[in-house]
Amino acid sequence: MMCKDKLNHITVFEHQSILVGEKFGITEFTEQHRIQFERFYGAKGVPYFSLIHNGIRFKEYVGVILVGKLTIEILPKADKTDTDTKKWRNLLIGMLLSVNQFNIHAPSSSELKIKPNSILELYFELFIKEIEYLINKGLIKKYRKTETNSFTLKGNIIFSKQIQENIIHKERFYIKHTTYDNEHIIHQVLFKTIVLLKVINNNIKLKSKIGNLILNFPEVKNIKVTEKTFKRIVLNRKTESYNNAIKISKLLLLNYHPELSLGQNNVLALMFDMNLLWEKFIFISIRKHLPENMTITSQRSKHFWEPKNGYTSYMRPDIVINTNKEVTENIVIDTKWKNIGNSNPSPDDLRQLYVYHEYFNARKAALLYPSNTDLIISGKYYLPKTKIDIDTENQLSVKECSLIKLQTYNTIVEWQKHIANFVINKWIEL
Numbered sequence: 001m002m003c004k005d006k007l008n009h010i011t012v013f014e015h016q017s018i019l020v021g022e023k024f025g026i027t028e029f030t031e032q033h034r035i036q037f038e039r040f041y042g043a044k045g046v047p048y049f050s051l052i053h054n055g056i057r058f059k060e061y062v063g064v065i066l067v068g069k070l071t072i073e074i075l076p077k078a079d080k081t082d083t084d085t086k087k088w089r090n091l092l093i094g095m096l097l098s099v100n101q102f103n104i105h106a107p108s109s110s111e112l113k114i115k116p117n118s119i120l121e122l123y124f125e126l127f128i129k130e131i132e133y134l135i136n137k138g139l140i141k142k143y144r145k146t147e148t149n150s151f152t153l154k155g156n157i158i159f160s161k162q163i164q165e166n167i168i169h170k171e172r173f174y175i176k177h178t179t180y181d182n183e184h185i186i187h188q189v190l191f192k193t194i195v196l197l198k199v200i201n202n203n204i205k206l207k208s209k210i211g212n213l214i215l216n217f218p219e220v221k222n223i224k225v226t227e228k229t230f231k232r233i234v235l236n237r238k239t240e241s242y243n244n245a246i247k248i249s250k251l252l253l254l255n256y257h258p259e260l261s262l263g264q265n266n267v268l269a270l271m272f273d274m275n276l277l278w279e280k281f282i283f284i285s286i287r288k289h290l291p292e293n294m295t296i297t298s299q300r301s302k303h304f305w306e307p308k309n310g311y312t313s314y315m316r317p318d319i320v321i322n323t324n325k326e327v328t329e330n331i332v333i334d335t336k337w338k339n340i341g342n343s344n345p346s347p348d349d350l351r352q353l354y355v356y357h358e359y360f361n362a363r364k365a366a367l368l369y370p371s372n373t374d375l376i377i378s379g380k381y382y383l384p385k386t387k388i389d390i391d392t393e394n395q396l397s398v399k400e401c402s403l404i405k406l407q408t409y410n411t412i413v414e415w416q417k418h419i420a421n422f423v424i425n426k427w428i429e430l
């Protein structure tokens with residue numbers, strides 16, 4: 001019997017190519033699929049993949065692209081030889097949950113009912129759990145002003161409309177009044193997301209849950225949702241419990257592209273830049289286990305260059321750690337999501353770290369990469385040549401720049417502990 005979860009599902013790794021006719025288990029990437037991706041790519045292109053002869057090539061983005069009924073899952077990979085899809089799917093899910101910091105009211109991801117075939121299904125179930133929580137808690141109502149042509153006089157008569165609409169029907173009143181109900185923008189956004197899930201979900205185990213949500217959630221007006229819609233939503237103490245559901249709604253609705261022909265090739269691209277994800281994950285992992293006498297900041301800015309006209313340029317290292325609150329003693333880390341192998345860092349990366357040394361008065365600086373083993377390679381910069389002391393050209397300075405490789409762990413909790421311990425105790429050497 002064919003496994004429906006594997007039908008129309010392809011799993012690949014970042015930077016991998018897919019060609020027409022290539023089979024992934026029981027699913028084949030067809031010419032029709034290629035055409036759908038080409039339409040999605042359009043004239044302006046998208047950052048997630050590039051078009052190649054007879055296929056597509058993915059870039060440094062990971063996540064899921066749903067085109068029509070085909071789901072393509074793109075996983076990260078720190079080592080070319082490590083192709084364990086289950087391991088990398090779990091690590092990706094764990095990393096996303098760590099950096100997004102969803103304080104999910106529903107059970108944690110380890111307690112979810114299904115084993116997701118992709119992060120898309122994870123977000124589906126997290127959203128469903130959040131809506132179930134809100135319904136059980138009791139959906140909030142809000143006051144809104146409405147205009148109706150009613151047989152009952154309540155509120156204020158709008159005389160211009162009364163004359164226009166009811167000159168014959170004397171028994172009616174065109175009124176403006178206040179209603180207290182579930183019809184408001186928060187519920188409109190959430191209901192639109194529920195309806196979207198009904199259209200794009202392919203997981204049989206979630207189908208009945210989505211059907212129950214549609215039955216139990218109050219039907220509200222169908223609105224067009226854009227970035228501006230979410231800017232209009234301002235949560236307060238009464239509506240704070242909606243925060244997680246709104247976050248997931250924003251992620252799904254703004255990345256859904258239904259504009260392709262006849263609704264057969266609708267696209268949902270839930271993709272994440274792996275370089276940014278790695279940077280945030282390292283920052284949060286170190287911060288989580290940071291000693292009390294240390295501080296850590298992300299993307300800390302300093303003025304770098306000021307033109308006579310135009311905008312000032314800034315210097316922004318990924319992570320800055322201060323190892324002593326009493327004295328400014330900075331440690332700078334720049335994260336890079338790539339397998340450097342046995343190569344040295346690029347000259348541009350080394351130059352960048354040299355500038356961080358100067359501008360942040362750093363005691364140490366490092367480029368941090370993922371790997372299949374732990375390794376620290378330390379080095380020092382040469383002193384610049386001066387007219388006064390020509391011999392300084394061949395002398396080393398005290399400015400230390402390291403290359404740090406961090407191996408991956410099978411569980412996020414262990415991995416985060418290891419990252420913090422290795423960086424703080426092995427490299428900084430407190």
